[in-house]
Amino acid sequence: MIVGILKEIKSEENRVSMTPSGVEVMINNGHTLLVEKDAGIGSGFSNAMYIEAGAEILPTPADVFGRSDMVMHVKEPQPSEYAMVKKDQIVFTYLHFAADESLTREFLKTDSIAIAYETIEDKHGGLPLLTPMSEVAGRMSIQEAAKYLERIHGGRGILLGGVTGVPPATVVVIGGGVVGTNAAQMACGLGAKVYLLDMNLDRLRYLSEVMPKNCFPMMSSPATVRQLVQEADVVVGAVLIPGAKAPKLITREMLGTMKPGAVIVDVAIDQGGCFETSKPTTHGDPIYVVDGIIHYCVANMPGAVPITSTIALTNATLPYAVSIANKGWKQACRDDKGIKLGLNMAHGKITYKGVSEAFGLDYTPADALLS
Numbered sequence: 001m002i003v004g005i006l007k008e009i010k011s012e013e014n015r016v017s018m019t020p021s022g023v024e025v026m027i028n029n030g031h032t033l034l035v036e037k038d039a040g041i042g043s044g045f046s047n048a049m050y051i052e053a054g055a056e057i058l059p060t061p062a063d064v065f066g067r068s069d070m071v072m073h074v075k076e077p078q079p080s081e082y083a084m085v086k087k088d089q090i091v092f093t094y095l096h097f098a099a100d101e102s103l104t105r106e107f108l109k110t111d112s113i114a115i116a117y118e119t120i121e122d123k124h125g126g127l128p129l130l131t132p133m134s135e136v137a138g139r140m141s142i143q144e145a146a147k148y149l150e151r152i153h154g155g156r157g158i159l160l161g162g163v164t165g166v167p168p169a170t171v172v173v174i175g176g177g178v179v180g181t182n183a184a185q186m187a188c189g190l191g192a193k194v195y196l197l198d199m200n201l202d203r204l205r206y207l208s209e210v211m212p213k214n215c216f217p218m219m220s221s222p223a224t225v226r227q228l229v230q231e232a233d234v235v236v237g238a239v240l241i242p243g244a245k246a247p248k249l250i251t252r253e254m255l256g257t258m259k260p261g262a263v264i265v266d267v268a269i270d271q272g273g274c275f276e277t278s279k280p281t282t283h284g285d286p287i288y289v290v291d292g293i294i295h296y297c298v299a300n301m302p303g304a305v306p307i308t309s310t311i312a313l314t315n316a317t318l319p320y321a322v323s324i325a326n327k328g329w330k331q332a333c334r335d336d337k338g339i340k341l342g343l344n345m346a347h348g349k350i351t352y353k354g355v356s357e358a359f360g361l362d363y364t365p366a367d368a369l370l371s
Helices: 020-028 047-053 061-067 079-084 101-108 131-148 178-189 201-210 222-231 267-271 306-327 329-335 337-342 353-359
Strands: 002-005 032-036 056-058 070-072 090-093 113-116 170-174 193-198 215-219 234-237 263-266 287-290 293-296 343-346
Touching (some): 002 061, 020 306, 032 047, 070 306, 090 306, 113 337, 131 178, 131 234, 131 293, 131 306, 170 178, 170 222, 178 193, 178 234, 193 201, 215 222, 234 267, 263 267, 306 329, 329 343, 337 343
Parallel strands (some): 002 032, 002 070, 032 056, 070 090, 170 193, 170 234, 234 263, 263 293
Antiparallel strands (some): 113 343, 287 293
16 A cells, blocks of 8 residues: 655644654555655654655655555644545544534545544553543643743742642642543642542542542542632643543633633643633644633644654554555454544545534444445
């Protein structure tokens, strides 16, 4: 199969979908790799490194789309790329269709095969291609929150861990999955008092056993959220419903009960955000203020640390890319239920229920297209 690695063009996105070592593995499996010029520069990988691994460097995205059977991105294709997507071409990337109706409707017109990183599942029901970026985003959420708590940025002027004789900050993390756990670990490591909320009692038992003593796992409920946000210096939204829009857990009204200068970080912004007042921001303009509360809602947080993120992403995506390229998308989906769950669109039909339900569009089970 001819596989294309595209340069990211979303604002301030420096990751790339495959490292040179990943390219070498693909080539060793008998595939041809086309890499757009300078695709890896932001992650520290030169064109020469890709050439040494066996790839061919192409000058434009149109060249890559035009020659490839499968293209790989990190973020969803941007409007300037829609017309380049070919019929029956496999597009393998983070897509987050349920958060973007325009992207969904435009992609339906391409008649392409859209396989989304974020809805592929492993045999345990985990999200293996979301996990590495969730780890990065969870840890970054605390790093960024600590920065924007500083008075120079309009924050409360409080140190997360406090110092001798001075109490630490209070951090509320909503969601005990990969993002939330990593956020809580980072906040605990800095010495904050951390409340970690989840609705799964078994998960809470596990977290109670493994998290540090300054972390307090609690059952999430609307009343608990309302109570804790009043105490919080930082709130991290880490709730995910795979392939669907995130629920709105903090309302505009609740902001009025929070401490002025508190920081809220919405890691779920790629899926529409879990705060009522959330809207996507960029690394260049990451925050805005609503009712005295600082909002950090950067939609591609791991893009700020592209060397870490790109290597972690390739480690996770490469086995799936090899499988799809070796077998073709249909056989890969037949052989691996997890890859089938990653199939969001095929031949102009939506094959992931969460996407169809988000916009009231027709749903076609993937099995109907695989027979």
